[in-house]
Amino acid sequence: MTDYSSASDILAQLQDGSLTAAALMEHTLARIEAVNPDLNAIVGLRPAEELMEEARRADAMRAANVPLGPLHGLPMAIKDLANVKGIASTQGSPLMKDFVPTEDELFVSRLRAAGAILIGKTNTPEFGLGSHTFNPVYGATNNPFDPTRTCGGSSGGSAVALAAGMVALADGSDMMGSLRNPAGWNNVYGFRPTWGWVPSEPKGDVFLHPLATLGPMARSPEDIGLLLDVMSGPDPRQPLASGGAPVMPLPEIEKMRIGWLGDWGGAFPMEQGILELCEAAAKSFEDLGHTVEAVAPPFPAERIWEAWITLRSFAVAAGLRVFNDRREHLKDTAIWELERGLSMTAQEVQEASDARSDWQRAAARLFQDYDALILPTAQCWPFPVDIDYPREIAGVEMDTYHRWMQVVVPVSLLGLPCLGAPAGFSEAGLPMGIQIFGAQGQDQNILALGQQYHAATQWPQNAPPQG
Numbered sequence: 492m493t494d495y496s497s498a499s500d501i502l503a504q505l506q507d508g509s510l511t512a513a514a515l516m517e518h519t520l521a522r523i524e525a526v527n528p529d530l531n532a533i534v535g536l537r538p539a540e541e542l543m544e545e546a547r548r549a550d551a552m553r554a555a556n557v558p559l560g561p562l563h564g565l566p567m568a569i570k571d572l573a574n575v576k577g578i579a580s581t582q583g584s585p586l587m588k589d590f591v592p593t594e595d596e597l598f599v600s601r602l603r604a605a606g607a608i609l610i611g612k613t614n615t616p617e618f619g620l621g622s623h624t625f626n627p628v629y630g631a632t633n634n635p636f637d638p639t640r641t642c643g644g645s646s647g648g649s650a651v652a653l654a655a656g657m658v659a660l661a662d663g664s665d666m667m668g669s670l671r672n673p674a675g676w677n678n679v680y681g682f683r684p685t686w687g688w689v690p691s692e693p694k695g696d697v698f699l700h701p702l703a704t705l706g707p708m709a710r711s712p713e714d715i716g717l718l719l720d721v722m723s724g725p726d727p728r729q730p731l732a733s734g735g736a737p738v739m740p741l742p743e744i745e746k747m748r749i750g751w752l753g754d755w756g757g758a759f760p761m762e763q764g765i766l767e768l769c770e771a772a773a774k775s776f777e778d779l780g781h782t783v784e785a786v787a788p789p790f791p792a793e794r795i796w797e798a799w800i801t802l803r804s805f806a807v808a809a810g811l812r813v814f815n816d817r818r819e820h821l822k823d824t825a826i827w828e829l830e831r832g833l834s835m836t837a838q839e840v841q842e843a844s845d846a847r848s849d850w851q852r853a854a855a856r857l858f859q860d861y862d863a864l865i866l867p868t869a870q871c872w873p874f875p876v877d878i879d880y881p882r883e884i885a886g887v888e889m890d891t892y893h894r895w896m897q898v899v900v901p902v903s904l905l906g907l908p909c910l911g912a913p914a915g916f917s918e919a920g921l922p923m924g925i926q927i928f929g930a931q932g933q934d935q936n937i938l939a940l941g942q943q944y945h946a947a948t949q950w951p952q953n954a955p956p957q958g
Contacts, residue, residue, distance in 0.1 A: 494656025512564030516546035532651035563606030583626030613648030635956035643673035666703035668899030671911030675868030675924020686906025690732035712941035750786035758792035772914035801843035808832020868924035913950035
């Protein structure tokens, strides 16, 4: 076993007895001690002796030949937006820094039931807002390929923990690219499943806000499929979260017709070098036997954007309104979302939903001609860690704190299955990624296509960060 062994290989070694959970935990803690101080990806780490004791109990269970879950003995750290029993769940906010849940969130309980050993948390932006992982509780998480740069977000801690070999599997969540952007900027994989495939925590409203989703991250699509099958499945308390069928084992795929959307006909400003790198990654599918074609913009980008920021603020305000009388403790972007969402009329929300419905119909027509589509995961390279967000890209001013991430919104607005995959590096050695996405319900085929790409490129294994 190495720092970059696949989760599948590690679990196979645990199962055949060539690796013990205690030895794996010892290795994991040593790796975290060696690299995490410079990166700050793992936060809220549980005491080492407590974790070693849990690992020894996992070994004893295996020796007793009792039924075991598919992740038995594997260390995992949970993104700090989710509740984990006994571990501070801060959401990166001073308002939550002392909150220690007494029970697990739904997907966390599924991971625990599958045998994962939950070692702590992975860092995230405050309330997950903004694709740059920093907060006033734990500070910033640095990019392992250049610690002066951002790692993205909001699943930035998860991506860095994977890229730096601290864990083999990680969870994340994605409203506006939070599984895909950090995957691209850290040379790993992040998968946004079809909305409803992985149910969220069954609390609050369960009808109005189909935007965000939970999902897996890993160093290969095959490992993503392994974790996705543990996280997924219906929940009777959530009528719109019907769950999906198991995706493993990933099938062999036939020749596909793939569309390259580029910069959406110039609608998405891009920093120099990104389009060329991502187009080369897209065209590499031709070497795998697929057809790749340039696709004209299938729908007005600005109409997608306006629908998105309306529905996003509507959803974010629903979650943050409990803090409305303490808004002075929120960061500016959270206040912006809260105020916009609380001020919206019903007709404004309806008009945004109308636009989303029109984009859904256009996308459905597009997927009659293409099996998968490809976009970059970001419009800029990882920016300096000490700024909050880019104010301009390629000379174009960004009019909101998240406009620079507009390239992820066509997928997010419809809840399409999308794999964030490595695409290579800039001349300065900074990673970038591509989004590989398909129609709703095509999760298995998108992962299978991604695994074929991974077998040919092996980016996380061929180009890990130094250290």
